Amino acid sequence: MNRWKRKLGAAALMLGGAVLLWGCGGKKDPLDALRESGTLRVALAETGAPFAQSVNGQPEGIEPDLARLTADALGVQVEYHIMDREQALDAVISGEADLAMGGLTAENGRSKGCLSSVSYGKRFLYLVTKAGDYVNSASDLDGESVGVSGNVSQEALQELTVSGNIRIISFSDAGQAEESLNKGEIKGFFCYQEEAESYLDDSGMLVQNLPFLVWEEYCAQASPENSALISGLNVLIQQQAEETADSAEDSAEAGGGQ
Numbered sequence: 001m002n003r004w005k006r007k008l009g010a011a012a013l014m015l016g017g018a019v020l021l022w023g024c025g026g027k028k029d030p031l032d033a034l035r036e037s038g039t040l041r042v043a044l045a046e047t048g049a050p051f052a053q054s055v056n057g058q059p060e061g062i063e064p065d066l067a068r069l070t071a072d073a074l075g076v077q078v079e080y081h082i083m084d085r086e087q088a089l090d091a092v093i094s095g096e097a098d099l100a101m102g103g104l105t106a107e108n109g110r111s112k113g114c115l116s117s118v119s120y121g122k123r124f125l126y127l128v129t130k131a132g133d134y135v136n137s138a139s140d141l142d143g144e145s146v147g148v149s150g151n152v153s154q155e156a157l158q159e160l161t162v163s164g165n166i167r168i169i170s171f172s173d174a175g176q177a178e179e180s181l182n183k184g185e186i187k188g189f190f191c192y193q194e195e196a197e198s199y200l201d202d203s204g205m206l207v208q209n210l211p212f213l214v215w216e217e218y219c220a221q222a223s224p225e226n227s228a229l230i231s232g233l234n235v236l237i238q239q240q241a242e243e244t245a246d247s248a249e250d251s252a253e254a255g256g257g258q
Contacts, residue, residue: 030226031074034098039079040071043088045102047151049194051121051218052102054082062121063101066220070099070233085153089114092223099229100221103153109221116219117233120240123216125156126196127208128174129188130181138212141166147177147189156190156216174198178205 034040044059044067046052052061059080071078081088081097088100089112100109103123106116127135127146135141142165149171169186171177177189178199190213199205222230 029228030098031228034229035074035076038076040067040074040076040099041079041081041097042067043081043083043091043097043100043102045085045088045100045104045151046082047103047123048192051123063218063220066120066233066236067099067101069236070229073232073236089221092221095223098222098226099233101218103151103216103218104221105153105216106219108153109219112221113224114221115224115227115230116221117230118237119217119219120237121218123192123218124209125152125190125213125215126193127188127190127210127213128178128181128196128199129206129208131204131206133188133206135188135208135210141187144187145169145185147171147180147186149174149177149189149191149195152190152192153216156214 042064044052044063046054046059050061052059052063054060059082064078064080067078067080081091083091085102085104085108088097088102088104089108091097092100092114093112100114104116106119108114109116129135145167147169150173169180171180171189174189174191174195177186177191180186181189188208196207199207220230220233
């Protein structure tokens with residue numbers, strides 16, 4: 001998380017320059033109203049580390065860091081409103097929030113008429129089953145009950161449920177899903193990488209990365225009226241991507257020189 005902040009520090013300066021351009025023009029735009037309010041209102045869905053989670057009551061992660069840097073560039077404070085994905089998108093469209101973040105994809109935004117930023121991160125899904133219980137295709141799950149752990153979005157499982165032959169059961173966390181699996185109530189459960197990794201050394205469990213699973217690619221969302229806010233966010237996100245690529249190249253060169 002701190003490394004993300006360091007990489008974005010220089011990018012915030014670049015965004016500050018872009019913000020100055022947002023206010024140029026003949027009429028007052030939503031960013032002027034945002035500055036006058038002194039607050040960037042962010043509707044945030046908490047999906048867990050490393051993207052968004054509460055630590056001692058405060059949102060932390062890649063998305064809160066990005067929101068804070070955006071607020072700094074605008075010269076305002078950030079104000080978080082914690083809610084689920086659907087509520088976050090609705091808050092943006094109704095004008096109750098300036099940005100929606102937290103495990104939201106471009107498809108999520110389009111369904112509500114929102115504008116999406118460029119992607120700032122991906123999250124992959126894994127299937128955890130009992131050892132030896134291999135799944136090779138979605139058809140292997142036909143007629144089965146399958147668990148979903150934590151904040152995995154239903155959109156991410158759309159390809160699985162299109163036939164209507166798979167029963168999806170939601171669990172608050174991987175521990176509850178594991179208990180149901182051991183009782184024989186479900187064939188397996190889907191979870192994000194952070195939870196899946198905890199089962200890699202468990203000889204009784206099998207973690208599978210399945211080719212038919214889609215990944216979630218996260219974007220910030222805003223109303224069409226806030227297109228300038230999205231444009232500024234894109235500057236920040238793209239700068240971060242460039243810095244990450246440069247850092248990886250420098251590390252590779254340093255390693256090759258040893």
